[in-house]
Amino acid sequence: MKLAAALISNALANEYNDQCGGNITESNSIITFSNLGQEDNAWLSCQWFIEIPGATEFTVIPEYFDIEREEQSLEFLGCDYHYLAIRYLDRNNEFFCGKHEDFGNPPNPNNPGYSEDDQKNILWNARIVKSPGTIHYRRDGDFSSGRAEFALRIVAGIEAPDNFCxxxxxxxxxxxxxxxxxxxxxxxxxxxxxxxxxxxxxxxxxxxxxxxxxxxxxxxxxxxxxxxxxxxxxxxxxxxxxxxxxxxxxxxxxxxxxxxxxxxxxxxxxxxxxxxxxxxxxxxxxFTQEPVPFWSNMQIFFDRTKAQMESGDYVRPWRVPLFRRLFNRIKKTGIESYSQITGNCNYERQTPSYKIVDIKDFVEDRRCTNLMRMSEMGLDYIDSYVCMDGHPRPHRTLRRMKKWMKQIGDLGKRWCGMDIWEEGPSSLPSGLSCPAPEIQEGSGSRSSITEPEPSARIVGGQEVDRASSWPWIVDISDQMDSCGGSIISKNSSPQSDFILTSADCCFNFNFASFDPVITIGPKHLKFGFFEPSPGQFTVTQMNYPIIHPEFVPMSHGNDVCLIQVPNLSDATPDECDDCWAPVCLPQEHVDVGRLCYVAGWGGASRDYATWRTELNDVGVHVFSNEECDKTDGVFKLKESEFCAGTPDFDMDGETDAGKSICYADEGGPLVCKEGDTAVQYGVVSWGGECGKADHPGVYAKLAGPITQWIFETMEAVNSGNYEFTPPW
Missing domain, CATH: 2.60.120.290 (Spermadhesin, CUB domain)
Incomplete structure (x- = not known):
């Protein structure tokens, strides 16, 4: 049998055979599977979770592969019902079936039964997978044929035999x-x-x-x-x-x-x-980042930028002397003398990172970007190589270096019209709260609506501590799917509390006839399910979900839903030490240009392997609907929607890539900092394309009529004046 021969190929390998799934944590492991004798088992799903310590990616090398393809009435059905799924790089799942023994060489068109789809459907070469990742074998029902045998070697890093690319x-x-x-x-x-x-x-x-x-x-x-x-x-x-x-x-x-x-x-x-x-x-x-050549390059960059500003295109020519003063002040601090590209630094307030500075090219046709490029290079250089050890006034001088270099970038932002975009930390600051988020029955109070104060698949984000930064975020899952949500009330016992999520999530959950489970206080995610953590608890919906009456399934607009849950204060376990808190809702929509934040456990696809094991958040800027409609990824938005993403900082005509919502983030909150208060302005709805350029994420707009509907509905439910009906 070919499978047995494949297993003999390396006696030192760790074999994971006779298992329908499992965890793989060591390199040079072999996954083997055979259903011989069980071909009549019409439904089967096996998943191997691979996470090798220290490896950011791993290679899947097929040593033998044979998954019988489906055919019905002589029509080839592809790998829809009987397949092996592998998630690799930043693509969606790839589905494989068919038979192949000659690893590294594509299917031969002269072979009996050859199909034009064989190169796509047969696993005949290696695959690179980001870690952690999954390999999933599935057989779905009566359409699928029976035979399945394969042997897959799992190797940390990128490796393959010489005959492969x-x-x-x-x-x-x-x-x-x-x-x-x-x-x-x-x-x-x-x-x-x-x-x-x-x-x-x-x-x-x-x-x-x-x-x-x-x-x-x-x-x-x-x-x-x-x-x-x-x-x-x-x-x-x-x-x-x-x-x-x-x-x-x-x-x-x-x-x-x-x-x-x-x-x-x-x-x-x-x-x-x-x-x-x-x-x-x-x-x-x-390597040419030594202080003297770097600042010689910066001097040339300065001279060319100054000439551009004096050419007549710059709308503020009186700012040229300021630009000259700022640059000369930085040079006079002796920045070259207090730079080092290696070694220790005894100045305790800043340790050089020694990260290579990205040397920007001077741009002739997009003139306003050169000031921003010069500022970015200078600030990166200060963080990478400047050590103030031995300077008579180290802290004051370092602070001024950064201030003056930032001011150069501010000149460019104003020239480019980018000064509308708010700056702020990469993550939502911790410690924000929502005071008195309780519905006063019969009083009509809207105490959890906050008046905004004047402004001072998460992709591209970073891990955050849920309890201190996002205590209102929850996971909503059933047997088929997962969404985000937010706690928007903290009512007195015995009144119900409420979770806010997207209407699309509620419709899909209940259409599948599964009661979703709402997990409060989750920290770690693995295999798509939360690992138990202290203080974490779950609740279920008390009744049908309440979908906005103007939401239309398979469409957009008014994409919000309320889920009634038992009083959360009563349901909170003793070991929950402030493990949750509600978020406020707005009176007015957030201003264009504001920096807000979105969080979730979502990943780059529906594959559990790409979902985050820790909560991640990312900062996104709020766009006008007119700006959204100009992008490739968003068609005309409705009044009840808005979009947010990364502005076109590189001036290439597209909103920038790298920061966005992704799969399983739907229903989660978009939150802005208003003083010491966290205000949720949006609900993740659609779009984003997991960080793709010119594809901002789209959110349900909570301010105005939708917020009014939310509070009127919650009040009606808790006063017994709401009639629940199925949402479909």
Missing amino acids: FDTQHGSGRVVSRRSEDTFNASYQYFNNEICAYTLRADPGKIIKIRFYYFDLQDSSHCANDDDRLMINGKRYCGSYGTSSNAPDEFIVIKSSETVVRFETNGLGSPPGTANGFEFDWWSED
């Missing part, structure tokens, strides 16, 4: 990848539905420089997940030289001693000769 090069090298065999001396001939990874390691103390000689891939507007693309240092490239702005520059400098160049192809591909691949050389270059 994985390579590690040291010091210098060349990478050539072509679609057609007859193109000259390709290092690797690529096919559809592939991932290649080329690790480039510079000589010690040096950085990496790449020069392209040839580039020709399928073109698309964003080089998106479902297109062929090359990824270098977090940027995507596609298209062809001379015809596409998405093609790379001839020279690319990687300001690091190591990088991984990734090449991905989709399952559709293009005919040979229409997208032929790429070719580049790379080599090690000297």
Whole structure:
């Protein structure tokens, strides 16, 4: 049997056979599975959770693969009902079925029963998976055929046999990848539905420089997940030289001693000769961030920027002397003398990070960005290399360096019209509260509505402490799905309390006939379920969910829902030490440009492996609906909606990527800081595309009529004047 032969390939490997799922924590482990003798078992779901300590990614290497494909009336059904699912990189799940034994080589068109979909559906090459990740085998019902056998080796990092498109090069090298065999001396001939990874390691103390000689891939507007693309240092490239702005520059400098160049192809591909691949050389270059060359470059950058400001395009030419004074003041502090690129620093208030500063290019056509670029480089340099040890006035001087450099950036923001975007911390500050969030029965009080004070799949965010920063956030889950929600009341016993979430979540939960479980005080998430933690408790809805009467399923607008729960103060366990608190609701909508925050356990797909194990939050700016309608990812918003994301700080005509909502974040709260009060202005509704450029997230707008409906409904429920009806 082929499976047995695969297991003998490495006697030292850790075998995970005869199990329907499990945890894998060691490299060089082998997952084996066989359902021989149980082919008639029509329903089966097995999931392996892989998290190898110290590994940010791992490689899945198939040693044997055979999952019988479905056919019905001679029609090929693909891998819809009987499949192996692997989540890798930043794509959605890939589904595999079919049979293959010749690892590293694509299915042969001359094989009996060959299908044009085989290159896409058969697991014939390695896969890179971000850690933690999952491998999921599933057989769904009577449509699926029975046989399933496979052996998968799990290796920490990026590894594969020599005949695959994985390579590690040291010091210098060349990478050539072509679609057609007859193109000259390709290092690797690529096919559809592939991932290649080329690790480039510079000589010690040096950085990496790449020069392209040839580039020709399928073109698309964003080089998106479902297109062929090359990824270098977090940027995507596609298209062809001379015809596409998405093609790379001839020279690319990687300001690091190591990088991984990734090449991905989709399952559709293009005919040979229409997208032929790429070719580049790379080599090690000297590290040029020593103080003297860095500030020589900054002087040149200053001179060119000053000339731009004096050219007549700058609307505030009287600011040029201020720009000159700010830069000269920074130079006169002796910043070069108090810089070091290695070693210890005894100045206790700032320790250099020694993080390589990203040297920005001077831009001729987007002039206002140069002031911001210069400021960003200077501030990064101060954090990376400045040590004030031995300075007579270290704290005062360091503070002034940063202040003056920031003021240079502020000049650029005003020139670009970006001074409307509020600045603030990356996470929602801790310790915010909502005073007196109780409905006074019969009084009509709206004490939890807060008047805003004047302003002073989470993707791209960071872990936060739920209890101190987001004590109102809850998870709402059933057997099929998960959403976020927020606690918006703290009523006296025996009155009910209420959870606010999206109408779409409530509709989906109850349409599936599963009662969702609301987890309050959750901390850790694994396999899509919360691990028990001190003070955590769960409640269930007391009645039908209350969906906004103007919400239309499968549409947008008025996407809010109330869930009645038992009095939370009564339900709170003794070990809960302030483990929850409510959030306030607004009277008026938040101003455009404000920096607000959204949080959740969501991930990059519906696959549990991509969900966060800890609560994450991220800061997003509130856009006007007119700005939202100009983006690719948002069509015309309704009055009951607004969007938020990252402004177009790089001035490329698209809202910036990297920070957004994602799967399983739906229903969660968007919160802004109003003094010492946390105010929820929105409910996660749709959009965002998990951080994709020009795809801001869309939120239900709580201020105004929706907030009024929320409080009138809660009051009616607790006074016994509300009639519950099924929401569908």
